[in-house]
Amino acid sequence: MKATLSSIDPSALIEGIGSNERKAIFEIETEILRVMTSKLVDRGFNWILPVMLAKSTDPLWPDSAASIEKRIELEIYGENVKTMQSMIVHKRVLVSLGPGKFFILSPNIRIENRARAKTGWHLYEFTQLEIEIAHGKMDEVFKIFEDLIETSIIAVKEKLQEELRMLGRDVSIPETPFKVHKARELEEEYGEH
Secondary structure, three states, X not given: OOOOOOOOOHHHHOOOOOHHHHHHHHHHHHHHHHHHHHHHHHOOOEEOOOOOEEOOOOOOOOOOOOOEEEOOEEEEOOEEEEEOOOOHHHHHHHHHHOOOEXXXXXXXXXXXXXXXXXXXXXXXXXXXXXXXXXXXXXXXXXXXXXXXXXXXXHHHHHHOHHHHHHOOOOOOOOOOOOXXXXXXXXXXXXXXX
Protein backbone atom coordinates (compact mmCIF):
# COMPACT_ATOMS: atom_id res chain seq x y z
CA MET A 1 0.00 0.00 0.00
CA LYS A 2 1.71 3.17 -1.22
CA ALA A 3 0.94 6.70 -0.18
CA THR A 4 1.65 8.71 -3.31
CA LEU A 5 0.07 12.11 -2.80
CA SER A 6 2.30 14.73 -4.39
CA SER A 7 5.86 15.58 -5.29
CA ILE A 8 6.38 18.13 -2.53
CA ASP A 9 8.75 17.75 0.38
CA PRO A 10 6.96 15.45 2.89
CA SER A 11 7.57 17.92 5.73
CA ALA A 12 5.69 20.54 3.69
CA LEU A 13 2.54 18.42 3.98
CA ILE A 14 2.09 19.66 7.54
CA GLU A 15 3.49 23.19 7.19
CA GLY A 16 0.83 25.81 7.73
CA ILE A 17 -1.38 23.40 9.67
CA GLY A 18 -2.13 24.47 13.23
CA SER A 19 -0.75 22.46 16.14
CA ASN A 20 -4.18 21.03 17.05
CA GLU A 21 -4.74 19.88 13.48
CA ARG A 22 -1.24 18.35 13.32
CA LYS A 23 -1.92 16.53 16.60
CA ALA A 24 -5.19 15.20 15.14
CA ILE A 25 -3.42 14.01 11.98
CA PHE A 26 -0.75 12.24 14.04
CA GLU A 27 -3.40 10.64 16.29
CA ILE A 28 -5.28 9.29 13.25
CA GLU A 29 -2.09 8.05 11.60
CA THR A 30 -1.04 6.34 14.84
CA GLU A 31 -4.41 4.61 15.21
CA ILE A 32 -4.35 3.35 11.63
CA LEU A 33 -0.84 1.94 12.07
CA ARG A 34 -1.75 0.43 15.46
CA VAL A 35 -4.78 -1.35 14.04
CA MET A 36 -3.05 -2.60 10.91
CA THR A 37 0.12 -3.87 12.59
CA SER A 38 -1.82 -5.45 15.49
CA LYS A 39 -4.19 -7.26 13.12
CA LEU A 40 -1.28 -8.64 11.09
CA VAL A 41 0.58 -9.83 14.21
CA ASP A 42 -2.66 -11.40 15.49
CA ARG A 43 -2.98 -13.24 12.15
CA GLY A 44 0.45 -14.83 12.63
CA PHE A 45 2.56 -12.42 10.58
CA ASN A 46 6.10 -11.63 11.66
CA TRP A 47 6.97 -7.92 11.73
CA ILE A 48 10.28 -7.51 9.94
CA LEU A 49 12.33 -4.33 10.21
CA PRO A 50 13.12 -2.69 6.87
CA VAL A 51 16.35 -2.56 4.94
CA MET A 52 17.24 1.08 4.30
CA LEU A 53 20.68 0.83 2.68
CA ALA A 54 21.94 -2.11 0.63
CA LYS A 55 24.26 -3.03 -2.22
CA SER A 56 21.21 -3.73 -4.36
CA THR A 57 17.66 -2.44 -4.61
CA ASP A 58 14.78 -3.07 -6.98
CA PRO A 59 15.55 -1.44 -10.36
CA LEU A 60 11.75 -0.90 -10.68
CA TRP A 61 11.65 -3.00 -13.83
CA PRO A 62 9.35 -3.67 -15.71
CA ASP A 63 7.69 -0.33 -14.83
CA SER A 64 8.67 1.44 -18.02
CA ALA A 65 7.22 4.70 -16.72
CA ALA A 66 9.52 4.74 -13.69
CA SER A 67 12.37 6.74 -15.09
CA ILE A 68 14.67 7.26 -12.16
CA GLU A 69 16.53 10.54 -12.45
CA LYS A 70 18.87 9.93 -9.55
CA ARG A 71 19.80 7.01 -7.33
CA ILE A 72 21.12 7.96 -3.94
CA GLU A 73 24.33 6.05 -3.37
CA LEU A 74 27.04 6.41 -0.77
CA GLU A 75 30.14 4.62 0.36
CA ILE A 76 30.23 2.91 3.73
CA TYR A 77 33.44 1.14 4.79
CA GLY A 78 34.64 0.99 1.21
CA GLU A 79 31.39 -0.51 -0.11
CA ASN A 80 28.89 1.32 -2.31
CA VAL A 81 25.31 1.12 -1.01
CA LYS A 82 22.02 2.55 -2.23
CA THR A 83 18.89 3.78 -0.51
CA MET A 84 15.85 1.58 -0.98
CA GLN A 85 13.62 2.26 -3.99
CA SER A 86 11.66 -0.88 -3.18
CA MET A 87 12.33 -3.88 -0.95
CA ILE A 88 10.93 -6.42 -3.42
CA VAL A 89 14.31 -8.09 -4.00
CA HIS A 90 14.96 -8.34 -0.26
CA LYS A 91 11.44 -9.63 0.41
CA ARG A 92 11.87 -12.37 -2.20
CA VAL A 93 15.11 -13.50 -0.58
CA LEU A 94 13.58 -13.35 2.89
CA VAL A 95 10.48 -15.36 1.97
CA SER A 96 12.76 -18.07 0.53
CA LEU A 97 14.57 -18.29 3.89
CA GLY A 98 11.61 -19.29 5.96
CA PRO A 99 9.13 -16.88 7.47
CA GLY A 100 5.83 -17.96 5.96
CA LYS A 101 4.08 -14.64 6.56
CA PHE A 102 5.62 -11.28 7.29
CA PHE A 103 5.08 -7.57 6.87
CA ILE A 104 7.34 -4.54 6.65
CA LEU A 105 6.77 -0.80 6.91
CA SER A 106 9.18 -0.19 4.07
CA PRO A 107 10.87 3.13 3.31
CA ASN A 108 11.30 3.97 -0.37
CA ILE A 109 13.26 6.79 -2.00
CA ARG A 110 12.51 7.26 -5.70
CA ILE A 111 13.78 10.37 -7.37
CA GLU A 112 11.99 10.07 -10.68
CA ASN A 113 12.25 12.37 -13.67
CA ARG A 114 11.06 15.92 -13.17
CA ALA A 115 8.09 15.49 -15.51
CA ARG A 116 6.69 12.82 -13.19
CA ALA A 117 7.22 15.09 -10.19
CA LYS A 118 4.58 17.44 -11.59
CA THR A 119 1.84 14.79 -11.90
CA GLY A 120 0.80 15.06 -8.27
CA TRP A 121 0.95 11.25 -8.03
CA HIS A 122 4.51 10.77 -6.85
CA LEU A 123 6.40 11.43 -3.64
CA TYR A 124 10.17 11.10 -3.78
CA GLU A 125 10.09 9.53 -0.32
CA PHE A 126 7.36 7.36 1.18
CA THR A 127 6.75 4.38 3.44
CA GLN A 128 4.54 1.51 2.37
CA LEU A 129 3.03 -1.41 4.22
CA GLU A 130 4.10 -4.56 2.44
CA ILE A 131 2.96 -8.08 3.26
CA GLU A 132 4.30 -11.38 2.01
CA ILE A 133 2.69 -14.79 2.28
CA ALA A 134 4.61 -17.86 1.13
CA HIS A 135 2.49 -19.58 -1.53
CA GLY A 136 -0.20 -16.93 -0.98
CA LYS A 137 -2.69 -16.08 -3.69
CA MET A 138 -3.56 -12.59 -4.88
CA ASP A 139 -7.15 -12.95 -3.64
CA GLU A 140 -5.88 -13.79 -0.15
CA VAL A 141 -3.72 -10.65 -0.09
CA PHE A 142 -6.64 -8.53 -1.36
CA LYS A 143 -8.87 -9.84 1.44
CA ILE A 144 -6.25 -9.04 4.07
CA PHE A 145 -5.87 -5.47 2.82
CA GLU A 146 -9.65 -5.03 2.61
CA ASP A 147 -9.88 -6.11 6.24
CA LEU A 148 -7.02 -3.81 7.29
CA ILE A 149 -8.57 -0.81 5.54
CA GLU A 150 -12.09 -1.49 6.82
CA THR A 151 -10.98 -2.21 10.39
CA SER A 152 -8.72 0.84 10.62
CA ILE A 153 -11.48 3.15 9.35
CA ILE A 154 -13.93 1.69 11.87
CA ALA A 155 -11.40 2.23 14.68
CA VAL A 156 -10.72 5.84 13.64
CA LYS A 157 -14.46 6.59 13.41
CA GLU A 158 -15.09 5.04 16.84
CA LYS A 159 -12.10 6.44 18.74
CA LEU A 160 -11.21 9.70 17.04
CA GLN A 161 -14.48 11.49 16.27
CA GLU A 162 -13.21 14.78 17.71
CA GLU A 163 -10.06 14.64 15.55
CA LEU A 164 -12.11 13.94 12.43
CA ARG A 165 -14.45 16.85 13.27
CA MET A 166 -11.49 19.17 13.82
CA LEU A 167 -10.15 18.27 10.37
CA GLY A 168 -13.58 18.56 8.76
CA ARG A 169 -13.56 14.92 7.69
CA ASP A 170 -16.45 12.51 7.51
CA VAL A 171 -15.13 9.11 6.49
CA SER A 172 -17.33 6.25 5.42
CA ILE A 173 -16.69 2.56 5.85
CA PRO A 174 -16.21 0.92 2.45
CA GLU A 175 -18.21 -2.11 1.41
CA THR A 176 -16.25 -5.30 1.03
CA PRO A 177 -15.25 -7.09 -1.01
CA PHE A 178 -13.82 -4.20 -3.01
CA LYS A 179 -14.52 -4.22 -6.71
CA VAL A 180 -11.39 -5.23 -8.63
CA HIS A 181 -10.59 -3.40 -11.85
CA LYS A 182 -7.97 -4.16 -14.47
CA ALA A 183 -5.73 -1.17 -15.24
CA ARG A 184 -6.12 -1.71 -18.98
CA GLU A 185 -9.94 -1.54 -18.72
CA LEU A 186 -9.81 1.64 -16.62
CA GLU A 187 -7.40 3.28 -19.07
CA GLU A 188 -9.72 2.39 -21.96
CA GLU A 189 -12.73 3.84 -20.14
CA TYR A 190 -11.14 6.94 -18.50
CA GLY A 191 -7.93 7.54 -20.44
CA GLU A 192 -4.30 7.00 -19.54
CA HIS A 193 -4.18 9.74 -16.86
